[in-house]
Amino acid sequence: MPERMKVIRKLEARKGLEVTEIPIPTVSRDEVLIKVEAASICGTDLHIFHWDEWSQHRIRPPLTIGHEFCGTVAEVGDEVHNIVVGQFVSAESHVTCGMCFQCRTGQAHLCPRTKILGVDREGCFAEYVSVPEKVVWLNDRRKLTPRIATLQEPFGNAVFATTAHDLAGQSVAILGCGPIGCFSIGIVKSSGAAGVFASDIIDFRLDLAQQMGATGLVNAGRDNAVRKIIELNDGYPVDIVLEMSGAPAAVRDAFSMVRNGGTVTLFGIPAKPVEIDVAEKMIFKNVTVLAMNGRRIFETWYRTRWLLESGVVDLDPLVTHVLDMEQIEDAMNLIDAGKACKIVLIPHGADAASGKTDAASVTEHPIEIERPLHP
Numbered sequence: 412m413p414e415r416m417k418v419i420r421k422l423e424a425r426k427g428l429e430v431t432e433i434p435i436p437t438v439s440r441d442e443v444l445i446k447v448e449a450a451s452i453c454g455t456d457l458h459i460f461h462w463d464e465w466s467q468h469r470i471r472p473p474l475t476i477g478h479e480f481c482g483t484v485a486e487v488g489d490e491v492h493n494i495v496v497g498q499f500v501s502a503e504s505h506v507t508c509g510m511c512f513q514c515r516t517g518q519a520h521l522c523p524r525t526k527i528l529g530v531d532r533e534g535c536f537a538e539y540v541s542v543p544e545k546v547v548w549l550n551d552r553r554k555l556t557p558r559i560a561t562l563q564e565p566f567g568n569a570v571f572a573t574t575a576h577d578l579a580g581q582s583v584a585i586l587g588c589g590p591i592g593c594f595s596i597g598i599v600k601s602s603g604a605a606g607v608f609a610s611d612i613i614d615f616r617l618d619l620a621q622q623m624g625a626t627g628l629v630n631a632g633r634d635n636a637v638r639k640i641i642e643l644n645d646g647y648p649v650d651i652v653l654e655m656s657g658a659p660a661a662v663r664d665a666f667s668m669v670r671n672g673g674t675v676t677l678f679g680i681p682a683k684p685v686e687i688d689v690a691e692k693m694i695f696k697n698v699t700v701l702a703m704n705g706r707r708i709f710e711t712w713y714r715t716r717w718l719l720e721s722g723v724v725d726l727d728p729l730v731t732h733v734l735d736m737e738q739i740e741d742a743m744n745l746i747d748a749g750k751a752c753k754i755v756l757i758p759h760g761a762d763a764a765s766g767k768t769d770a771a772s773v774t775e776h777p778i779e780i781e782r783p784l785h786p
Contacts, residue, residue: 412485417758418475419536419739426462428476430737436533436541443494443547444486445502449557450535451479452742452754453565454589459529460743469530477536477756478504478528481550481560491544501563502535503546503708504528520571520705536736538758548712554720558730558755565753566726567706567715569594572678573653574714575701578602582649584640584668585609585625587656587679588616590729590753593623595653597724600624608643610636610661613749622728631661637668654678659685666692674699729753735760 416435419428438444459466459476481501487494494500507514507522514522528534528542550560573595576583583604585592588611599607600623609620612632621628627643629636641648648670654662657679665675666687675698687693693700706712718724732754734742745751 416538417736418538419477419736419756421459421470421472421474421476424462424467424472426460428460428739428743430739433475435539438486438488438541440488440490441544442488442541443484443491443500443544444539444541445480445482445500445547446485446539447480447482447535447537447758449481449561450477450756450758451561451565452477452746452756453479455530456536457743457746474529475533475535475537475540476529477534478530479561479564480535480540481555481557481563482540484547485539488544494544494547494549499550499552499560501548501550501560502528502540502542503548503712504564505705505708506532506543506546507708509545517707519708536739536756536758548709551720558733559719559726561755562726562730562753563712563715563719565590566594566719566724567711568678569598570715570718571706571711572655572676572701572703573598574602575676575703576651576674578604578651580605581651582606582644582647583608583651583653584649584665585620585653585655586631586636586661586665587611587654587658588613588620589655591678592616592653592655593619593729593752594724594726595655596620596623596625597726598718599653600626601718601723606644606649608640608649610640610664611656615749616752619729619731619752631664636661636664640668649673652676657681659683663687663692666696666698669696669698671696672698674701676701676703678703726753730755733757 415432422429456476484496484498506526507519508524526532569591581604583599585596588609607625608627609625610629610631611617617628629639650673652665652669652675654665654677662685669675729752731752736756736758742754
C-alpha cells in the first residue's frame with residue numbers, strides 16, 4: 412500500500428476545492444480503512460465548495476470533504492471483528508455517540524453529538540478513508556455496481572421520507588425533482604401509487620422525473636403548480652405531498668394542493684423562515700404534517716438494500732456523469748448550471764465507470780443551490 416493518497420480538500424476559508432496529496436490515514440483499534448471505488452457529490456459538498464454562510468459557520472479547513480461512497484476494505488484495526496479485508500462496503504455518514512437519549516431509543520439519526528464524514532471529520536473524496544467499524548455497511552458486489560452502491564446514503568433519505576406513508580392507491584405530488592425528489596419518485600411509483608405528479612422549475616429535472624416514473628409533470632416556473640396538479644389528478648386535491656425543494660413557494664403550494672385530511676411531508680430545507688396560514692391551510696384542513704430528517708440507522712439501510720438489489724427502483728438514469736477526482740471543479744459547475752443530477756467521482760481513475768454525458772452535451776439550466784442536508 413502506498414504511503415500517500417490523492418484527496419479533494421477544503422484548504423482555505425474561501426470558495427473552491429483543491430486536489431492534493433496527504434498521508435493515507437492510519438486506523439485506530441476500532442476503525443476500518445477503505446479503498447474508495449466511487450464517491451458521489453451531495454448538495455452539502457456544493458455548499459462547502461461555494462463557502463456560503465452555512466459552510467463558514469460549520470466547516471473548519473483544512474478538511475477532506477465527501478460522505479457518499481463505496482469501496483473495498485484495505486485494513487482493519489485490532490478490535491474490528493465483523494469486517495474483513497477485501498469486503499465491498501459503504502458507510503453510514505453519521506458517526507453517532509451511542510449514549511444519548513436519541514441513540515438509546517432508536518433515533519440515532521437525531522443524535523445531537525453526531526460527527527459527519529466530510530463535515531466534522533475527514534471525508535471520502537479520497538483514495539482511502541478511515542471510518543469506525545460501527546458505521547460500515549456490507550454490499551453485495553454481485554447485485555450492486557459501485558456507481559449505485561455509492562448512492563445508498565442519499566437514497567436512504569428518500570426511502571425514510573417516502574416509506575413513512577402507505578402509498579398504494581394514493582395520489583402523490585413530489586415538489587422538487589433534485590436527486591432526493593427523483594429518488595422519491597422511483598419509490599412512490601414502485602409502491603403502487605395511483606398518480607405520481609412531479610413539479611420543478613427545470614425541464615432537465617422533469618425529464619429525469621419522467622424516467623423515474625412520474626405520470627404527470629408540471630413546470631412551476633411556467634404554470635400554477637397547485638392548479639395544474641389538481642387538474643392532473645382529475646380535478647381533486649392529492650392525498651400526499653412530498654415537499655423536497657425547500658422553496659418557500661413550494662412549501663405553501665404543498666398545503667394548498669393536499670386534500671382535507673391528507674398528508675404533507677416536509678424534507679426540503681428552506682433557506683429562510685416560511686410564512687404560512689396555519690389555521691386555514693393546516694388546522695381547518697386537518698392535515699397531517701411529517702417533518703423528516705436523515706434516515707434511521709440502520710433500519711432504513713435494510714429497506715434501501717432491498718429496493719436497489721431487487722431492481723424495484725433503478726437509479727441508473729440519475730447518474731448523469733462519472734468523472735475523475737481532478738474534475739471536481741467541472742463537476743461543481745455542472746451542478747450549478749443545472750446540467751447534472753448525481754455525479755460520481757472515481758478516485759482511482761477506473762474508466763469513469765462507463766462514463767455518462769459530458770458538460771457540452773446537456774442544455775444549461777441555471778439553478779439555485781439546494782440547502783445542505785446536514786444541520
